[in-house]
Amino acid sequence: MRRLPPQLVSQIAAGEVVERPAAVVKELLENSLDAGATRITIEVEQGGVRLIRVRDDGGGIAPAQLALALARHATSKIASFEDLQQVVSLGFRGEALPSIASVSRLTLTSRVAGQDSGWRMGGDGGDVFSEPVPAPHPLGTTVEARELFFNVPARRKFLRGERTEFGHIEEGVRRLALSRFAVGFHLWHNQRAVLRLEPALDREAGARRLAELCGREFGAASVWVDRGETGLRLTGWLGLPAVSRAQPDLQYFFVNGRPVRDRIMAHAVRQAYRDILYQDRQPAVVLYLDIDPDRVDVNAHPAKHEVRFRDSSLVHEFIRRAVQATLAEIRPGTAPRPIVQAGERWRPAGGSGGGPVSAERWELRQPGLPLRVDEQMAVYGRMHSSSGPEPAPADPAPVADAERPPLGYALGQLHGCYVLAENADGLVVVDMHAAHERILYERLKRLQAENALKTQTLLVPVTLTVGPRERQLVEEHGALFAQSGLEVAILGPETLAVRQVPVLLVDTDIAGMVRDMLADLAVHETSDRLEDANQALLASLACHGAIRANRPLNLLEMNALLRDMERTDRGGQCNHGRPTWTQLTLDELDRLFRRGR
Incomplete structure (x- = not known):
């Protein structure tokens, strides 16, 4: 047995940290952000294999600490195990620069406030670095890594093409740019600007x-x-x-x-x-x-x-x-939640999160899908709750746009499947079955929640054979099974018995459901299998109970449907994710008919 040479130790560490050029860019960008940079420029050639250069305007590295920055496990971000448990910086291991230096020709140049010039040192893929020498440089740091993996040809063979490798680099820059809106990012590839993101301060x-x-x-x-x-x-x-x-x-x-x-x-x-x-x-x-x-x-x-x-x-x-x-909370006529709360300010470069920004105005529009409605329709009025809101009058009097409800008032039906309505923006088209399906589904969910979960004890318990890990999961998550309405008992080292289940799920594959729950718990430490199965049953009830095609509705019933849609959670999609309505604005209609041209 012998101690590994320092260069080989660094190359092994590099295998964990620097698996491809994108990893080099990520580590260098994290160092720049931790240094308080507000502008970072990334220059890449040949997908990062030939050159990666990252320049920032952060606090820089003092001349006396340049050599330490290239030493393994040297960091200014943690000093104790307690610090490790409270890490808020992006980097902290102290492995990035020495690992990169062990598989590239690296040059490090930096200048701190109060210094007349910067200082530079570098290496050639070994564990020996040049002495720091003066070099012109603005406040901040530049790290340049050339000929990545030149001394580890086996690793270089595993790299993909130039376009693929640069794609990973660009995606990494995008992620960090979304985490720091107050920092500017400029990305260049083969002397061509790819991203020019100025600091977003408002x-x-x-x-x-x-x-x-x-x-x-x-x-x-x-x-x-x-x-x-x-x-x-x-x-x-x-x-x-x-x-x-x-x-x-x-x-x-x-x-x-x-x-x-x-x-x-x-x-x-x-x-x-x-x-x-x-x-x-x-x-x-x-x-x-x-x-x-x-x-x-x-x-x-x-x-x-x-x-x-x-x-x-x-x-x-x-x-x-x-x-x-x-x-x-997203319903017809609602705008996005307020983006900037009272008194909230943009997070600084070192803060967490992306900072609040506004999106463009959300238009009353749902995506179009090439779906047909071939169900038959019963009268909506029969399904409308007697405790629901009063329907609009069959022939509403003219009202100002500001007084119109979001989905407007019904004009009539199209092919027994769609309600056509007029609102302040133009024409609304509603898929009646999809809309009513969502209304019934949300109503059933609410009623079930109010009545609490009803369970039933099985006359003959369902038994299943399990392994040691599954048995352990039952012991660890017994409360979750109980909250879901399941009573699962351990009969032996390899046997479980299900004695109680929710009433709605009595006729389902109980053993299969429990196994699926255990598989979820092993991966995610939580499971929604019972809730999924329960909601699938409610969705099926809603689908079968919803109005179907080719039976006419009067204006009273159509307007009642529109009002219910405006009050229903997730009313923009049916239970299967189909859109329930779409909007054609007056401007879009004018363009269709070339009005004003």
Whole structure:
């Protein structure tokens, strides 16, 4: 047995931290942000393999500390285990610069306030660096890494093409730019400007940055969430179903200002969107979670991509409820939640979160989908609750636009499937079955919540064979099963018995549901299987009870449907994620008929 040479130790560490050029850029940008930079320029050549240069205007590194900055496990950000538990900086391990230096030709140049010039030192892929020498440089730091992996050819062979590698770099810059609105980011590739993001110090500038990084459609069709409880606060933007995606490629999560890829947060968001998205569409979100540093471990991954929550179930449930409640408030005629609260200011460069900015005006519009309604319709009036609001008059008197309800007043039916209505903006088209389905679904959910969960003891308990880990999960999460209306008993080392279930789920595959719950608990430490199954049954009841096609409705019944839609949570989509209505504005109608041209 022998001690490994320092260079090999650094190259092993580099394998954990610097797996590709994007990782180099990420580590250098995090150092710049921790140094208080307000402007950062990133220059890349050949996807980062030939050159990565990051220049900032931060506090800089004193000449006497340049050599220490290139030493392994040297950091100014933590000094004790207590500091490690309270980490608020992006970097803290002290491994980035020496790891990068071990697999590239690195030059470090920096100048601090009060110095007449900067100082420079560098290395050539070994564990020996040149002595610091004076060099002209403005206040701040420049790190230049050339010929990445020149001395580790096996690693270089695993890199993808130039375009792919630069794509990873650009995505990393986008994530950090969303975490620090007050910092300017300029990204160049092969001497061509790719991103020019000036510091966003007000709402208008912030809206421009959000639109540039996430697309104008997302900026225009997203709502602001700001909710807090039990020491947790969630802020950010929730994309409406109109901007949902086929893949989860527009989901950005930040914990105390740190960009993360967290399955707990992603799963909670997906659950919150589950009954308003069409089929397998994925939500688009930019979310910032603020949490006491004591309640999160940021030292869970060498590259700091992941975090570990002390109580992941609590975090999961908080995020799910916060997102779900915000989405439920979106109704026809409502605008996004206030973006900037009274007295709230932009967060400084070193703060967490993205800072509040305004989105464009949310228009009364739902996305179009190539779906047909071929159900048969019964009269809506039969399904309308007698305790509901009074319907509008069949032939309402002319009213000013400001007095019109958001969905206006009905004009008539089209092909027995759609209600045509006139509102202040123009023409509203409503899918009657989809709209009534959502109304009934939300009504059934509310009634069930008010009556509490009814359970039934099984005459013959359902038994299932499990392994040691599944048995342990039942012991650890017994309270969750009880809250869900399930009584699960442990009969032996490998046998469980389900003795009680919710009434609505008596005729379902109980054993399969329990196994699915255990699988969820193993991965997410929480499970919504019972709630999913229960809501699926309510959705089925609502679908079968909703009005169907080809039976005429009178104006009284149509207007009652419109008023109910305006009062119903998540009224813009049916239970399957289909849009319930869309808007054609007068301007759009004028363009169709070339009026005024």
